Amino acid sequence: MDFTLKVWRQKPGTQGKLVTYEAKGISSDASFLEMLDVVNERLIEKNEEPIAFDHDCREGICGMCGCVVNGYAHGHQGGTTLCQLHMREFSDGSVIYVEPWRAKAFPVIKDLVVNRSAFDAIITAGGYISIRSGSAPDGNAMPIAKETADAAMDVAECIGCGACVAACPNASAMLFTSAKITQLALLPQGQAERMTRAQRMVRAMEAAGFGACTNHGECEAACPKEISMDNIARLNREFIGSSIKK
Amino acid sequence: METKPTFYSTSVGKKVVMAASGFIVFGFVVVHILGNLQLFLGADALNQYAAFLQGLGPVKWTVRVLLALSVLVHMVSATQVTLQSWAARPEKYAVQRFQETTYAARTMRVGGPIIGLFVIYHLMHFTTGHCHPVKDGFVENSEGMLNVYNNVVFGFQDPLASVVYIVTMIFIGLHLYHGLWSMMQSVGLNHKKYNHWRKVFAVLFALFVAGAGISLPVAVLSGWVVPV
Numbered sequence: 001m002d003f004t005l006k007v008w009r010q011k012p013g014t015q016g017k018l019v020t021y022e023a024k025g026i027s028s029d030a031s032f033l034e035m036l037d038v039v040n041e042r043l044i045e046k047n048e049e050p051i052a053f054d055h056d057c058r059e060g061i062c063g064m065c066g067c068v069v070n071g072y073a074h075g076h077q078g079g080t081t082l083c084q085l086h087m088r089e090f091s092d093g094s095v096i097y098v099e100p101w102r103a104k105a106f107p108v109i110k111d112l113v114v115n116r117s118a119f120d121a122i123i124t125a126g127g128y129i130s131i132r133s134g135s136a137p138d139g140n141a142m143p144i145a146k147e148t149a150d151a152a153m154d155v156a157e158c159i160g161c162g163a164c165v166a167a168c169p170n171a172s173a174m175l176f177t178s179a180k181i182t183q184l185a186l187l188p189q190g191q192a193e194r195m196t197r198a199q200r201m202v203r204a205m206e207a208a209g210f211g212a213c214t215n216h217g218e219c220e221a222a223c224p225k226e227i228s229m230d231n232i233a234r235l236n237r238e239f240i241g242s243s244i245k246k
Numbered sequence: 247m248e249t250k251p252t253f254y255s256t257s258v259g260k261k262v263v264m265a266a267s268g269f270i271v272f273g274f275v276v277v278h279i280l281g282n283l284q285l286f287l288g289a290d291a292l293n294q295y296a297a298f299l300q301g302l303g304p305v306k307w308t309v310r311v312l313l314a315l316s317v318l319v320h321m322v323s324a325t326q327v328t329l330q331s332w333a334a335r336p337e338k339y340a341v342q343r344f345q346e347t348t349y350a351a352r353t354m355r356v357g358g359p360i361i362g363l364f365v366i367y368h369l370m371h372f373t374t375g376h377c378h379p380v381k382d383g384f385v386e387n388s389e390g391m392l393n394v395y396n397n398v399v400f401g402f403q404d405p406l407a408s409v410v411y412i413v414t415m416i417f418i419g420l421h422l423y424h425g426l427w428s429m430m431q432s433v434g435l436n437h438k439k440y441n442h443w444r445k446v447f448a449v450l451f452a453l454f455v456a457g458a459g460i461s462l463p464v465a466v467l468s469g470w471v472v473p474v
Contacts (some may be wrong), residue, residue, distance in 0.1 A: 006340070007288075008340075016337075019398040026293035070343065071341040097340055098384075099341070102338070103335055104333060104334050105334065169331075170331035171331065171334035172331065191248060203256065209333070210334050211331030211332075212260070212261065212262070212331050213332030213432075214428065215348035215354070215428040215432070216333070216344075218344060219352075221346040230438065230441070233435070233436030236261075236432055236434040239258045243253045
C-alpha cells in the first residue's frame with residue numbers, strides 16, 4: 001500500500017512544521033508504528049533524521065505510543081492504541097496527517113514525542129494508597145462486591161497514554177484524573193486518603209496547565225480503553241464532597 | 247503543611263458555580279416564557295399578569311438583582327474557564343476531527359455572548375422601550391396602565407426584530423440543551439440508571455423554551471395575533 005504522510009517534525013527549542021513523506025510499498029498487515037519504522041529505515045538510509053515517536057510494548061497495554069492521526073487521537077479506530085491500528089484500516093494512496101498530542105501540559109520533546117510528566121505529577125499528588133507493610137493479607141479478608149470490583153477494574157484499565165487530553169477540545173485531563181480517583185474511591189483500600197486525594201489530584205491537574213472539561217465527550221471516544229466520562233461526574237462529586245467536609 | 251486552594255480557584259469549582267448560576271437563570275427563563283405565552287390568551291390576560299408583576303415591588307427588585315448577579319457570575323466563571331482552556335492548547339492541530347461532541351456543545355462560547363447581547367436588546371426593546379418601534383414610549387390603555395399586549399404585538403410586527411428573536415431562540419435552545427445535562431455532570435449528578443433522563447430533560451426544556459420563544463414573533467408576523 002502507498003501513503004503520503006504529513007508528519008510533524010520539531011527539534012527541541014524550535015518551531016515545528018509538517019513535512020511530507022512518501023510511504024510506498026507498505027504491507028497492509030503492518031501496524032501504524034511498523035509503517036513508521038519502515039519510513040524511518042528509509043530515512044536513515046538516505047542519511048536523514050528519523051521521525052521520533054514513543055512506543056514500547058506494541059500490544060496496546062503500556063500507554064507509551066500515541067499520535068493524532070488524521071485528527072483522531074490513536075487514529076480513527078475506536079478502543080485501539082496506535083500500535084494496534086493496522087494500515088489496512090486506511091485506504092490505499094491516502095494522505096495521512098500525523099501530529100503529536102497537543103497541550104501546553106504536554107510539551108513536545110521531539111517530533112511526535114511529548115513529555116507526559118504532568119500525568120506523573122497528578123499521580124504523585126494522590127494516586128496512591130496507604131498499605132500496611134509486612135506479610136500479604138489473606139485473600140478473602142476484605143469483601144468487595146463483584147460489581148464494585150468490575151467498576152474499579154474498568155477505570156484501572158487506564159494506561160495513562162494521554163489520548164483523552166489530546167482529543168479534548170479544551171486539552172483537559174479530567175478523564176485521566178477521574179479514572180485514577182474513581183479506581184481508588186471505589187475500593188476499601190482507597191478510603192484512607194479519599195478526601196485529600198480528590199483535593200490534591202485536582203490541584204495537581206490544574207497546576208500542570210490542563211484545560212477545563214466542558215463535557216464534549218471526545219475523551220471517552222478517543223480512549224483506547226473506552227473509559228466512560230461518567231467517571232468525570234464522580235471526580236466532580238468527590239471534589240465537591242471533599243471541599244465541604246475538609 | 248501545604249495550603250489548600252480555594253474551591254473556586256479550580257476549574258471544577260468554577261463549573262459548579264457556573265452550573266448553579268446558570269440553573270437560576272434557566273429557572274427564570276422557564277417562568278418568563280410561561281408568562282409570555284399568555285399572549286395567546288388575549289390582551290386582558292397578559293396585561294393583568296404584567297400589572298401583577300409590576301405590583302410586586304420589592305419582590306420584583308429582589309428577583310432582578312438576583313438575576314443580574316447570576317448572569318454576571320455565569321459570565322465571569324464561563325470566561326475564566328474558557329481562557330484556561332484556550333491557554334491549555336497553544337498550538338492547534340492541523341487536522342482535528344470530532345466523534346462525540348455536539349453542535350450545541352461546540353457553540354456554547356459563541357451562543358453565550360450572543361444571548362448576552364440579546365438580553366440587552368430585549369430589555370431595551372420591551373422593558374425600557376428604547377428600541378421599541380412606538381417612538382413616543384409605550385402604549386398605555388385608558389387607565390394609564392401599560393398595554394403590554396399591544397407593545398409586544400407592535401414590537402414583533404417589525405420583521406427585523408422578530409428575526410433577531412427567532413435566531414437567538416435557536417441559540418438559547420442549543421445553549422440550554424448542552425448546558426442542562428452538562429450542568430448535572432459538573433455537579434456530579436450522575437447515575438447509570440438515570441443518565442439517559444438527563445438528555446431527555448435537556449431536550450424537552452430546550453425545545454420548550456426555544457419553541458415557545460419562536461412561537462410569539464411567528465404568531466404576530468403571521469397575523470394570528472393582532473393589536474387590540
